[in-house]
Amino acid sequence: MSNSKGQFITVEGTEGVGKSTNMAFVKNWLEAKGHEVIHTREPGGTPLAEEIRELLLNKREEMVDSHTELLLMFAARCQHVYQKIQPALEQGTWVLCDRFTDASFAYQGAGRGLGFEKLKELETWSLQGFKPDLTLLLDLPVEVGLERAKKRGPVDRFETEKVEFFTRVRDGYLAIAEDESERMKVIDATGSIEQVQEQLEKTLAAFYHKVMMP
Structure with missing residues (x-):
């Protein structure tokens, strides 16, 4: 390959936007180009990080x-x-990767109301400027996404939040996309799987051409 270093692609979105299905599509698309691809998630991805995931997602009285x-x-x-x-x-x-730092800005920064400034400091200190090369934001009206999420089965601690919380999360994501439009691409997830994946393919092709054939 003309670019020996791997590329880091993340998929973001609120509940029920179809991340799992569409991540499989992205992975297959990249593998068809001849790349080795690992699929991971946040929070999680390593044994210790997966333990922390359990702490975060489990429902609790406290x-x-x-x-x-x-x-x-x-x-x-x-x-x-x-x-x-x-x-x-x-x-x-x-x-x-299924979610990354943008999720913290959206969920904790916007959803929980902690704001973006302190998160930017934490991101800079802990990750030393490390960011995804491309982020695909699957965007869907909150009510539609929550209906889809309910059909998947039992909900976790985050999925029990109210519509207002997820509205703030979605607004947070869209604010990031507006501010970092070169990195984060918004994919309209309201249509059929075929329509969503057509958008994904166009976005991936443009990114691939930029990084592999500069």
């Missing part, structure tokens, strides 16, 4: 403070980045 939630997210993320993601990229493997 209220989880928003700052605690944020710091646990970043603790899992640091382990994930330094133990799994960066080593894979250095070996030329492409990494496809």
